[in-house]
Each structure stands twice: as C-alpha cells, then as structure tokens.
Amino acid sequence: MLTKIVRTVANQLILFIVIFGLYVIVHGHITPGGGFQGGAVIVSGVVMLLAAFSSQELKKSLRERVLTIVESSGALIFIILAFIGIGTVFFYNILVGTPIFGRIPAIGPGPGDIWTGGVIPLMNFAVGLKVIAGLSAVVLALALFSGGEEVEE
Amino acid sequence: MAELITHSPILIIAIPLLAAFLTPLIGMASQKARNAFVVGSLVFVTFLVFALARDISFNGIHVYTLGAASPDLSIPTGFMVPVRIILEVDGMSAFFGIIWAIVSLAAAIYSLSHIASETGQTRFYTLLLLMVTGGFGMMFTGDLFNLFVFLEIASISGAALIAYRTKFADTQEGGFKYIVVSAIASLMVLFAIGLLYAQYNSLNIAYLAQVIQYTTLDKIALAMFLIAFAMKTGMVPLHLWFPDAYSVAPASITGMLVITSHACMYAAFRICFTLYGGVINAPVVGWIIIIFGLLTMFVGVTMAVYQKDVMRFMSYHAVSQLGYMWIGVGVGLAVLGNAELIATYGRDAMSGGIFHILNHAMYKPLLFFTGGALFHYTGTRDLTKMGGLAHKMKWTTILYIIGTLSISGIPPLNGFSSKILIYESVYQFHPILTITGIIVSILTLASFTKAFHSAFMGAELPEYKGGKEVPRSMIIGMVILAAGIVFVTLFPSLVVDWAIHPAADALIDQGAYINAVTGAIP
C-alpha cells in the first residue's frame, strides 16, 4: 500500500478513467473504439488501483465469484445476440429499421448519429463487460500469485 | 430437419462456444449437472456432424454466409467479390469434422473420472469446449483470417490444458514449450496472410484461388505457411517440443492434441491443394514434403525404441505415424499436374494418406488413454516400475492389444488397410519409400511388444495388489474409440467409398470449391 497522497489521487482519478472507457465503448460504431479498446482502458484504471492499494485490499472489493458471473454473462449476451437472427442467417442484423439503434446513417460527412448500427452497439456492450471482468481477473490473479498466494478453484 | 442441415455449419461451431460460457454458471450450481451438460452438448454436435456429412455426400458443397439475407448469398448484389465471412464445407472438411467429433466425445467422457480428484474442474471443461470450438472452426472455414483465429483459440486452450496439473513442474514446462511454438507458428501464419492480402485485397480462399498468380511474394507466403504448419504437426526437424508436451498432459488432452495436429495437417492441405492448386510448382513442393515425411517416420521410431516413460514413448510413435500421412499426400501433390499419373497411383496414394489419418485418429488416442489408465492406477509413468498389471486391469489390457496390432499394421485390423494402400501406390512412385515404411512398421511392432511385456506381463508386484480396474467412464471413453476401430476393420471398402474417396477428390479438384462461392450469384 502506497502513501496517502497516492491513494487519494487514485480514488479521484478512477472516476474519470471509467467514464472515458465507457465513452470509448459506447461510441464504438461511429468513432474508433469499441468493446475491447474501452475495456482495456478501464482495466488500466484497475491496474492503477492495484498499484496504489495492495492486492489484498483489492481482493475484498473484486470478488472472484462476481467476476466469473459477469464474464460469462457478457459472453453469453454476445452469442445470444448472434443467435437471434437465426431465422434468416446467423449474425443477421435484425435491429435495422426498428427504433432500438435502428436508424440508417446519412451518407456523406456530418455529426455521428449514435442510434444507428443495429445489433453492433449492443455487442460492443457485451464485449466490453467481458473484457473488463476477464482482464481484471487476470491482473488480480497475477498480482496475488506473485505475492505468494495461490488461488484455489 | 432441412432447416437444421442448412444452418448446421455455424451451429456446429456456435453450440460448443455457447456451452463453454454456460458451463461456469451451471458449475456453480451442481457438478453432476455440469458433467451431463458437457457430454450432452457434445453428443448433439456429433449427431449434427454426421447429418451434415451425409447431406454433403448427396448434395455437394455447403456454403454458409454469415450475416447475409440468405445462407448461400455469398456475393452480395451489386458486388463482384465475396465480402462477408463464408463457411464452406466440402468432403474433406466433413471427414475431418467426423474425426474431431468422435474423439472429442471420447475425451470428454474419459475426463469425467480421470480428473475427478483435481481442483478447478469447471475451468477444465470450459477450456475443453473452447478447444472443440477452435477445431471445428479451423475445419469448416472458407476464409484465411478465420483459420488464424480458430487456430489460436485451439492452441491457447490446449496449452492451458496441458499445464492443468499445477502441482508438478514438468507439466508447466511442457505447456510453456507448446505455447511458445504455437505463438511463433501463428505469427508466421499471420505474416503470410498479410502478404496475400496486400496483393489481392481479399481474404476468401475460393476467391484467392481464382486470382492468384505465383509471384515471389506468393512463394514466400507459401513457404511461411508450410513451415508454420509443419511446426505445429511435429515434422522433423521441428519436433523437439512434441514429446515434452504430449507426455505430461492429462491423457484425454493428449488425445485432443493428436487430432489438433491432424487439423493443422488439414490446414496445410487446404493451402497447398485448394489455394495454390492451379499455380503451384507441384513436383518440387511434393518432393520436399516426401523427404521430410521420410525423415519424420524414421527419426520418430528410432527415438521411441529406448524410452522408459510410457506416454513419451507413445508420442514418439505419433511423430512417426504422422510421417506416413505426409508421404501419402506428398506423392499425390507431386503428381498433381499430370492427370494420367493421378488416375494410376496418385489418387490411391492420397486416399491411403487420408485413410491413415482416420485410423491414426482412432488408435492413437486409444493408446494414450490406456497410458493414462496405467498412470491413474499406478501413479507413475515409468515403465521400469510397472509390472504384472494384466491381472487386475483386464479391459485395459485387451484395448492396449487392439491398439498395438492396429498401429503396427497387422492384418486384418484397420492399420493394415491404410498401410497397404500407401505401400502399393507409393511403390510406383519410388521404391525406397515403401521399403522405409515396412522397416518402420517392424520397429513399431517391436517397441510396442517390449512395452507390453514390461507393463502388463509378469508376476504381480506387491505395491499394486490392492487396486481394481479403472473407473467406468474411462473404460467407456476407450470403448468408443475401439468401436470405431472395429467398424473400420470390418467394413474397409464401405469406409473408403463413402468417406475417403470423396475427400481425396475434393482435394484434387479445386474447381468445385471455387464455383461453390463465386458461381453462386442468384
């Protein structure tokens, strides 16, 4: 555990990092970004917390059971969204034309419209959830392991 | 039912993936439900693979376009090239798919008892299902980049599973070597894919086969592909990691690794015959493959003769058997441009090589499973410490005998059928290949008999008096593979007509593969 200044600054900064990461995830279909990129930004915030507080402290907040459930459900939402279109073809974009994310973008330059893209923004959310939970578990497990503790099961 | 067959290429890949992510949630609830769920999903996938293979033998190649308005709309309206991700299943892919499905089912049932005393079993089954997904994806894809992605999925899950028993140091070392070799091979494949994309702006195998010209960059890409897949299948001189990784893994995972190396051979065949089929310099590439296949056969069996660790001994034999397959298909590649020689012995040589792949996928995992049963019973893999085990392990002894007779090519078992097909056709190409093959067969039989005598025969040792036969699910896993061996033994010509000859013809004739994608404009 590092000094009080570092801990206070880390506590304040994590909010901005999480908001920036969520911005990158949500706007994945109109600007560069998407599920993995935004998730990696948020996990870099978790690594900052891991360096400021020790891994034993962080283990009390990020419990392993919760991380497993979030990770599996993120992947499940992705695959179920792909299966929804199986009436036509697997991965078919059935939300085009419906009010949920269904508008067609105008051709040519202009401000990006977030309510376009069909199934793709929802898949970005699912992948973002999975990456946050998965990479946090990996980073936490490596920190605990090199500190000498074995994670059983 | 017809709807199910139309969507079956993607269902076969997506159902194990869905099951892999449901397994942690079910595993938190109860263990028996998780075991039943894993085995149930693999049984359903096996059924789907057999239905798809039967449909392909009647109706031709299946094309499935992901995300289009209908499954066979491979070129969208108004476009000239295929744009979306396409799955394409022909006779060769269906053949490998059947092998993969049967061996994965046997491995999953075998693991139910083999790892029952370890911790972290939920993660084992998740990784096993991910490895199954990776294999099916590699076999059914019609797209080069999907090949890379599914190759990596199968390799990463395989390496994590090799290092599953974390109490021992040698498992970690085997897993480390496997992941290093896989990472280097996959990055070389990615480099070659980048070279092809830079010239032709497309990643679709059928479209590339149409427009490819044999420039210098294409030759570099072909060399990188072949070296990378030779690294993954353990061709000499890149075989040094092979026994280390195979001997320390849990026995069901070793069975899966054997068929993963077969899947990498499938990828190499797809590149040589279908992608570069029209323009490749067939005699040169064929002779290179034949020479390295000869070296592989010979080095594998000579290193195996003096091994003491039972799984390491069997993995050197796996290396040498892979040499047989490379020789069979290499002879077919060397005469690819010459239609008359193809009809005389080329097609038979390729059929022999492909038939040997089927037989090897039946008897090699069976032998590894019996080695795992020996380890489960005695707690050691060292042959010098075992003895007299035939008294208590009757089922294991019988299955080991079936495997030994099969691998040495003793008639009437299935090993003999494929080896005689290879010997007769390859003799007309060059006699030295047949002679080396027969010598290797004799050495194989000698070393397996020595191992049998050391492990099973003799008086019963005092430290093993108390045990009984290995648990029932391990026996069932082995019996599934033995049933496959018996089926191919009793009906070899049926298997050759229905499964092997369509696969060999699908490789020789690349025109049907291309037409299925580019000719399908509605």
Next chain:
Amino acid sequence: MMEHIPLDFPFLAAALLVGISFYIIIFKKNLIKLIMGIAMLASGVNLFLVSLGYRAGGTAPIYTDVPEGTMVMSVPQALTLTSIVINVAVLALMLTMAIRIYRHTGSLDSEKSRKLKG
C-alpha cells in the same frame, strides 16, 4: 516533410523487428527474455499489417467532419486489432507458466530448469 520519407520505411522497420526477435528467441536462454522476444515478434507483425493498409488519397471511414476523398475499407486494422487481443492472452499465459516454473525449480534459466530430456 512527410514526402521525403520513402514509402518502404515502415516495412524495413517491421522486418528489423522480426529479425531481432528471431535472434532473441533462438539464442537467449532466460525465459523472460524469450517472452519479450515473442512480444517483439508480435509487434513487428502488427506493424507490418498496419503499414500494408496505406492507400494514397484515402480517408478513414468516420463520418464526423470527414475531409474529401474515398473512404478505405478498414480490414487490415481489424486484423491488427484481433492480433493484439490474441497476443495479450498468449503473453498472460506464458508469464503465468514462467512464474510457476520459477516456483518449482528455483531458476529461470532454460538450461537449468529442464526436467524433460531425451
């Protein structure tokens, strides 16, 4: 200034990275150096993939405030992104195994910590 750099420069850099990483993988004995060599090989291949996607006169496929020109189809960028994600997983796995080998045998030298021979 950008016109004076020859167009082959990124490819030379990628080839240099790949060459150095193969030297490291073959000749160095420390496990951590081996892992770093593989990370460098991955970076070299990623640089190669991005630099082959250059199209003179093209613009990025983003609709907001886009300048004039034809939009490129961003396939090489998607390939690079997938490759980066896969390499993260591979490197994490290799580091875990290296830690365990160190725990069991007490040395990171690949000559001293070998148990499987022959």
